[in-house]
Amino acid sequence: MREMIQASFQRTRRRRALWDKVMVGVLLLCAVSVLFILFNILLHLFIKGITALNWNFFTHLPKPVGEKGGGMANAIAGTFILLGLAVCVGVPVGLGAGVYLSEYASDKFAQVVRFVSDVMNGIPSIVYGIFAYIVCVLPMKGFSAFSGGFALGIMMIPMITRTSEQFVRMVPNQLKEAGLALGVPKWRVTLDIVIPSALAGITTGIMVALARVSGETAPLLFTAFGNHYWQHSLTQPIAALPLQVFSYAISPFDDWHRQAWAGAIVLILMVLLINSWAQFYVMRRNRWSAGK
Amino acid sequence: MARQDSSDIIFRRVLAIFPISILVLVAGLFFQLISSSLPSLTKFGASFFVSSVWDPVAENFGALPFIFGTCLTSLVALLLAVPIGVGAAIYLAEYASPQVSKVISILVDLLAAIPSVIYGLWGIFVLVPFMRHSVQPFLGKYFGFLPFFQGPNYGVGFLAASIILAIIIVPFIISVSREVILAVPSVYKESALALGTTRWEAVFNIVLSYGKAGILGAVILALGRAIGETMAVTMIIGNNPTISSSLFSPGYTLASVLANEFAEAAGNMYLSSLIEIGLVLFLVSILVNILARFLIWSVTKGASEATK
16 A cells, blocks of 8 residues: 555656656747747848848949849938937937936826836837828928938837936935035036936937837838938938838849848848947946946 | 025926926827827728728728738737747746856847848748748648638738747747746745745746736737737738638738838828728727736736835
8 A cells, every 4th residue: 555655656756857857848949949030030131131232232322123233322321310310309308308207206297207108118110100290291291301200209208218217316316415515506416417427327228229219110111201312301201221121122123132131231230239339338337336 | 405596496397398298299199190080080980990891992991801910910929929938938037047048138139129120021031931832831731621721822921920920029028027037036936846846846836826917918018019010010911901710811910001001091081091090009009008017017016025
């Protein structure tokens, strides 16, 4: 009787131990399959992108259908112009709101704004495109660089608000109090002590937001619209790298497909560069606070 | 306390413009979407959501095929991404060494940073041919008795779009569920292990059941992203308003009809119907976000109280 119980106990234990081992394998497989897809995407991107990339890509305008060669010089410039416009919209509002929430706002008001920004972050980017279309494109009677920058800028606002608030909050109280003790009004303390102390973190937040919107295509489809030539005015349609990648990828021409891959690799390198620049700021900040 | 200068009061008021402008912006977004879709809202009413006629010439619009496409692709994407994402998150949080876990987390963040137009490009030239030559013939041959895997095999369609969506949302599921799992107080797990459970039993019965609300939050957040995802889906779903039980069939989604038709929409009713689709996306994404944040907050709040 006792042996039977012991044998059955052993059996259960072996089964449970086996199940435990199997599940480790299954979980590992999940992690590995995600990494496999990532490497597959990066591999294709690099192989097809690098082989299609040449100097003309950065210096020439797109060629008409049928002619080989050409580049995306105008789209690269256009992306920078759009990002510049987006920064003009997103940074003042985001930074101002972040500083206000951390330094002045009542708890209740801060909670409401934080919640609304989180919700804003989850709104699909194409909806911001529609909004920019209604408030910019329709009144101005035409697609424009300005409306594209506006759409990207609004998308940056909630991200910048959240990160700047977080970093401004981390400025030590002693620093502020030292300023106030000298009889400096609070607004000078905020501008001259608090913001400079939090600047590295704030810059990181801005960079991360910039990296996120730099690859956005959907909000530009019916605002910036795209352009095959150089753009001379902010009230004209403007080319952008993600838009160009999209329209070349869905075209039926092999040469344009190659250009799309080249555009994609430039785009991803740009996103990664901005992201790692942001990481660099974080690292410098950490070293600073660790040294203290 | 700061000295209350008049300059201080002015600064405070000027600065208050910015957070208020965020609230005004969201309210304005909502108001503009409603007022611009008013013609379509009043003309079609509820039939907009049940009719599958999309006829710009006759100005008769119904969004059912798009709603169907969005729901179908998002759900299939969740079915694929949730087990893999949660599994990978458990592995990172509970099994992998800290160094490995850190490296993999950085790579997962990299996956999340890839713009969706690049996913679409990869989808067109790598995933779709692979679907056409390998996956779909295989599914058709061995699982063809199911209604999901029947019909002509184009490569593009619901299944390809669902897979690309799953790839796009998996990094979110991993990073949020990893955070949730790490927030579970380790005392609970250790008590289970001390009672003689295996590691998997402790993870499955204790950690997962403690964090399930948070993981559900992560899944709903991912659902919100899948619903709003535009470019990658537009590039490989086939853009054909069909309602079909077959995943091989080409389809259309709410976001991709906006991407394809908005810039060319001529006529007020056409534009207004498209904006109504935007309004639907806006409202659904807000609801989904509120729900998800509430769930995640309920878990992480409990964890921070337990460690106090």
